[in-house]
Amino acid sequence: REPRVFEVMRRDIPTIRSDEDLRNTARILIERGIDHLPVVDDRGRLIGIVTSWDLARALAYGKMRLEDIMTRHVITATPYEPIHSVVAKMERYNISGLPVVDEENRVLGLVTADDISRRYVVRG
Amino acid sequence: REPRVFEVMRRDIPTIRSDEDLRNTARILIERGIDHLPVVDDRGRLIGIVTSWDLARALAYGKMRLEDIMTRHVITATPYEPIHSVVAKMERYNISGLPVVDEENRVLGLVTADDISRRYVVRG
Numbered sequence A, B: 001r002e003p004r005v006f007e008v009m010r011r012d013i014p015t016i017r018s019d020e021d022l023r024n025t026a027r028i029l030i031e032r033g034i035d036h037l038p039v040v041d042d043r044g045r046l047i048g049i050v051t052s053w054d055l056a057r058a059l060a061y062g063k064m065r066l067e068d069i070m071t072r073h074v075i076t077a078t079p080y081e082p083i084h085s086v087v088a089k090m091e092r093y094n095i096s097g098l099p100v101v102d103e104e105n106r107v108l109g110l111v112t113a114d115d116i117s118r119r120y121v122v123r124g
C-alpha cells in the first residue's frame, strides 16, 4: 500500500504574510532549519511560497522585498493524495516541497522530498 | 536489491573555490536551479559546502563573505554506499544533499533527497 500525503507531511510549519520583511523571512528559515515558507493572506489562505532559493535570488540580483521574490502560482498537495502524485509534481516543476492545503486553500502542513525519502527507505 | 549511490547521484554539478564572491555564488545556484555547491581547493579536493540556506543566512545576519557562511565539516557519500546509509545521514544532520567523493576527496557528484525520492517512488 502506498502512503498518502497525510502520513508523511509535517504539520507544525510557520507561515508568513506577503508584507514580511526580507531579513525576518530569512531569519525564520534559519531559526527553524527549514527551506520552505508558505505565504498566506489575512484569512490564512495560501497566496504564495518563498524558499531559501528565492532568498539566494534576492542576494544574487539585489531584490529587497518579499513580493519581488515569492512565487505566486503554488504547486500544492492534498492530504489524501498518493505520494507518487506528489513526486511527479516535484519532478515536473523541479521543486522540493509542496504546501498541503484543504478545500479552502488553508495551509495544513508541508510535504518535502526529505520527508518522502525518509519514509521510503528503511534504514539499515 | 537496494540501489547504491552511483545509481542515483548527479554527476554534472558545478563547484566553487572558497574566495568566490557571495553574489556570484548565489547566481550559480539560481542559473542552475540547484541548492548545493561543493567548495573545493586548487587541487579539486572538497573543503566545504554552501547551500541556498547558507545564503539565506547571509541575508539574515548580514554576512558578506563565502568563508563566513560555508560549512567546513562536510558529510559526504561514496559511490558504492547503499542509499539507506545516505538517508540515515540526511536525517541525523538535517541535510538534503551529500557530495559524492573518491578516496582522495575529489568531488564525483552529488546525491540529494530529490534524487532519492524520485528513484524510490514509481510514478503512477
Ligand SMILES: C[S@@+](CC[C@H](N)C(=O)[O-])C[C@H]1O[C@@H](n2cnc3c(N)ncnc32)[C@H](O)[C@@H]1O
Binding pocket: A049, A050, A051, A052, A053, A054, A070, A071, A073, A074, A075, A076, A093, A094, A095, A096, A097, A098, A099, B033, B034, B035
Ligand atoms: C525551481 S526550484 C529549485 C530550488 C529548490 N529545489 C526549491 O524547491 O526551491 C526554486 C523555485 O521554485 C519555487 N517553488 C518551490 N516550491 C514551490 C511550490 N510548491 N510551488 C511553486 N513554486 C515553488 C520557489 O519559490 C523558487 O522560486
Ligand SMILES: C[S@@+](CC[C@H](N)C(=O)[O-])C[C@H]1O[C@@H](n2cnc3c(N)ncnc32)[C@H](O)[C@@H]1O
Binding pocket: A033, A034, A035, B049, B050, B051, B052, B053, B054, B070, B071, B073, B074, B075, B076, B093, B094, B095, B096, B097, B098, B099
Ligand atoms: C541544517 S541544513 C537545513 C537546510 C537544508 N535542508 C540543507 O540541506 O541545506 C543547512 C545547513 O546544513 C549545511 N549542509 C548542507 N549539506 C551538508 C553536507 N552534506 N554536509 C555538511 N553540511 C551540510 C549547510 O551548509 C547549511 O549550513
